[in-house]
Amino acid sequence: MVHRVIRLKNRFSLHARTAALLVKTASRFKSNIKLASLDNSKQTDGKSILGVMQLAGTAPETELQVIAEGEDEEAAMAEILRLVEEDFEGGK
C-alpha cells in the first residue's frame, strides 16, 4: 500500500473536469484507489466519478489523501501525482 497527500490547486477545487481526469487515470490501474478528504474526512473510491465529485469542499484548495493498494500501486500513484503536478493540463 502506498499513500500520499495531494493538494488540488484547481480554481474550482474538484471541478467536474478535474474529477473526470482523476477517475479516468485511476481506472486505468488494477489497484484499489481510495481518496480521503483531509478537510471533511470523507473517503471514497477513486474510480467512482460520483464519489469523487462528492469529495469537493468549498475551499479554494482541497487536500486529499490518495491510497493505492494492489499490484500496480506504485505506477498508479506516480500517474496520479503527475496529473496533479501538471495541474490537470495533461488531458487537454
Add this chain to the structure above:
Amino acid sequence: MRRAPDQEIHQREYQPDSNEAGSFKLSGIPLSPGVVVGTAYQVEPFKPAFYRLTITADEVDKELQRFKDAIAQSRVQLMNIRQRLEELVGKEHAYIADVHLLILEDQRFLAQTEEKIVRRLCSPERAIRETAEEWLSVFRSLEDPFFQERGSEIQDVEHRLLANLGEENLKNSALPEALILVAPEVSLSVLANYHLDRIKGLVVTRGGSTSHVTIIARSYQIPMVSGVEGVERIHTGDTILVDANDGIVYRNPGPRVIRQYRLGADRQQRLLFDWEDFDQTPCGTADGRRIHLYINTENESEVAAGLRQGAEGVGLFRPEFMFVKNPASPRLPGMTSLLSEDAQYDTYRSLGAAAGGRPVLLRTLDTGEGTLASCQPAASEKSSLGLRGIRLSLKHPEVFRVQLRAVLRASLSGNLKLVFPMVSSVDEVIAAREILHEVQTELECEGIKFDHPIEVGVMLEVPAAIFTLEGLMQYADFAAVGTNDLIQYTLAAGRADTLVSDLFNPLHPAVLTSLKKVVDVCGGLGKRSYICGEVASHPLYVYVLIGLGFQHLSLHLRGLAPIKKAIARMNYEKARNDAEHLLTLQTVAAVTRFVENDLQPRIME
C-alpha cells in the same frame, strides 16, 4: 471578424410586412453564429413516458438486460458526442461527455441501481430515478457552490437513460424535419434526443456562453441565441428567422426581411444553412465528367443531411462507437465488448434505410485491442502496426461473426456493402469471405432472409495491398482507398508525429503511383474504386484524384457542399494532363513546384 455591412440591415427599423399577422422581433445574446430561417418547435420539459413501478421476479433478467441496453445505448450516444466535440472544438471540451460516460461506468451508481431491480423488483425506470435522487440529495447536502453543475450532470444522465429505456417512443418522436428548437432552457440530454443534424437553430432564455449546450451548438454549427425573453410567444409551427450573428429572432419575418438577409448573404458569403441545403444537381466537372460524392460518417443521423446536399450514399461508415462496456456482449480479451447483434442490427438497418437504396459502405471492425478499453483512446492508435482491422476480426471470429450477422440481417433495408479494413494479403480476404459464407449459411438455416450476394470490398491502406492488388481484386467487388493510412504506411511517416509530419505528403510520387495503380487495376476489371480519406476534402487533392481517374469520393459532411462547388469549376481534361505530368516527376521538390506554380492558380481560377 465582425462584418460592418451586416449591421445596416438591423439598424434599419424593422417593419413587418403588412399582410403578416403576429410579426415581432425578440433579441438576445448570439452564442453560436449563423443565420437560419425555419419552423419553430417548442421543446417540452423532460417528461418520461409513464412506466411501471414494479416488476415480477421472473422478469428480473429481462429488465436487467433492458437497463444494460439503455446504458450501452447511452454510451454510444455520448461517445458520438465526445468524438464530435474533440474533432470540432478540441479535446478540452470533451470532458463534458467524459463526466457523463464516467457516471455510466460508476460501479456504485450501477450497483445501487441493479440492486433495486434485483432485490426490490423495481422497474429500471424507477430504480434509475431513485438512485439519481439519492445522489442528488448527497450533493445538495454539500451546500457547495458547484452543486448546480454536478446535480445537472446526474440529472442529465438520468434523463438520457430514461429516454433510452423508452426506445420506441424516442425513435418515433425524433424531429420529422429540420426545425428550430425554442425553449426556456435546453439540457444536453434533451438536445441529444433529437437528431442533431435536424436542429437548425436554438433560441433559449437561459444558457450561458460556457454551457454544454452552447459548446455543442458551436461544434455542430447550429446558430444559437440565448437570453431571449418571451420565447413562449413563439409557437410550434411558426416561421422564424434566427440571426445568431447579431442576436435577433424574428417571428413571421415576411419576404422583405428574408430578402434583406439573402442580399446580405450573397454579399458576405456567410453560412446560411437553409439556402445551402437542397442541392440535388448531379456533381461533375465543368466539362461534364461525372463525379460521385459520398459521406464518411459514424452517425446514421448525418445521412439525411448528406443526401440533401447531394451525397449519393455513405462511402465509409465507421462503426467504432458500437464498442461499449456491456457485459452481455461478445468481448475481446483486454478490450471492451461490441454492441449486441440486435443493437448493431438496429444501427445498420436505420443506416441502410436512411440512405434509401444508395450504397452504404460498412467498414468492419477496425480498432486495435485495448484502444477502446476506456473512453480514452490510446495515443498510438492510428500509427499502430499491430493487431487491428481484418487481422483482429480473423483472430476473433466470434466477434466478427456477430457483426456480419447484424449486417446481413440489415442488408434488406438498403444497399449495404462490406469493407474489410487493413487488408495486407489475399489470404486475409479469402479467410474473411469464408467466414462470411459460413454466416450466410447459418442464417439460411435459421430461415432469415438477407441480401445475397452482398458486395464485399477491401480497404487499401497497407502498401502490401497495392502490390498484391491484382490478386485482391479477384476476391473483392470493389476497392476503397483509406488515404490517410495508405500515405502514412507508404511514407513511414505519421501526421501526428511533428518531427516527420512534413514528410506526410499526399502528392509524394510513391503515393501517386499507388493511386494510379488502383485506378488502372480496378478500372481494367470494371470494378469501382472509392477514395475515403481526408484528401477528398481538399480541392487540390480532389483535382489530382479526378485527374488520375477516380470518380467516387467520400468525405465528411461539412466538406460536401464546398467540394461539389470546387469540382464544378474543374476541367477534367486539364486535370488528366496535369495528373499525367505529376506522375512523371521524380522528386517531391518538383511536385511542390508544379503544384505551387501551375496547379494552385488553375484551381483558384
